[in-house]
Amino acid sequence: IxxxxxxxxxxxxxxxxxxxxxxxxxxxxxxxxxxxxxxxxxxxxxxxxxxxxxxxxxxxxxxxxxxxxxxxxxxLHLTSRNGPPKGRPGHDPWEKIRPFLDVANAAFVRYFVPSQNLSIDESMIGMKNRCSFIKYMPNKRHARYGIKKFELVDAQSMYVVHIHCTVGRTLWRTDLAL
Incomplete structure (x- = not known):
């Protein structure tokens, strides 16, 4: 400024x-x-x-x-943009929020030991903003438009162990295995 x-x-x-x-x-x-x-x-x-x-x-x-x-x-921004711009090879649409998700996922594992019973839950972050990876899912009651995410959840306590967000048809981090 x-x-x-x-x-x-x-x-x-x-x-x-x-x-x-x-x-x-x-x-x-x-x-x-x-x-x-x-x-x-x-x-x-x-x-x-x-x-x-x-x-x-x-x-x-x-x-x-x-x-x-x-x-x-x-x-207020979590990070500054340093990667390739949109439309270029290697562009990461999650560049601004990835550091936050990485810290959150590390904390989920650090502070909680999950039971053997885990489930993968598919859900939506409801939004109608202009975004290239907004999904439309008519069968969702609470949020028909939004960002699709997968959560690894402890079935007994419902504690989220890991969050995995999608971008279009592919997952944003293919190097991580749930």
């Missing part, structure tokens, strides 16, 4: 002209809001900050403004 400001590439009315660095407390607040949104669904993000008594979450309204939440959502 600083480079864009110096190069004067920001529009005069851009929100990023008043950018301030993110603090650790603010990042923790952002993550708490994201977790709450995952647990308590609303039709759109603005409903969480709405002043209607049945919709509003007071802690969100008191700890972070909707405007700041939207800016952080737009600017």
């Amino acid at each position: 600083e480079k864009m400001k110096r190069a004067n590439k920001l529009a005069p009315s851009s929100r990023f002209r008043s950018w301030r660095n993110v603090t650790v407390t603010e990042l923790k607040t952002y993550l708490a809001i994201m977790l709450t949104m995952g647990l308590c669904r609303r039709k759109n993000i603005k409903d969480y900050w709405s002043h209607g008594t049945h919709l509003m979450f007071h802690f969100m309204h008191q700890t972070m403004s909707l405007k700041r939440f939207e800016i952080l959502s737009r600017m």
Whole structure:
């Protein structure tokens, strides 16, 4: 953002002209809001900050403004893109999220010893965003459009041992065996 400001590439009315660095407390607040949104669904993000008594979450309204939440959502990335661009050989559509999935999968195994009874569960991450590997599955009730994933799950505790996401017809990591 600083480079864009110096190069004067920001529009005069851009929100990023008043950018301030993110603090650790603010990042923790952002993550708490994201977790709450995952647990308590609303039709759109603005409903969480709405002043209607049945919709509003007071802690969100008191700890972070909707405007700041939207800016952080737009600017926060897990990694930077370093690989080949889309359409080139070796392009990885999961490049931005792969480090997170790798850490999560390693933690799943590190902190839990599964029983002998494992199952592979096929499920969808419901979304209608523009994405080349969005699937349409009419037999799914809760999410007909989304990203298809496979989970290795302990059948007794329902603990996820490994997550494997798909891209089109092939799995994104063919070097890993479930």
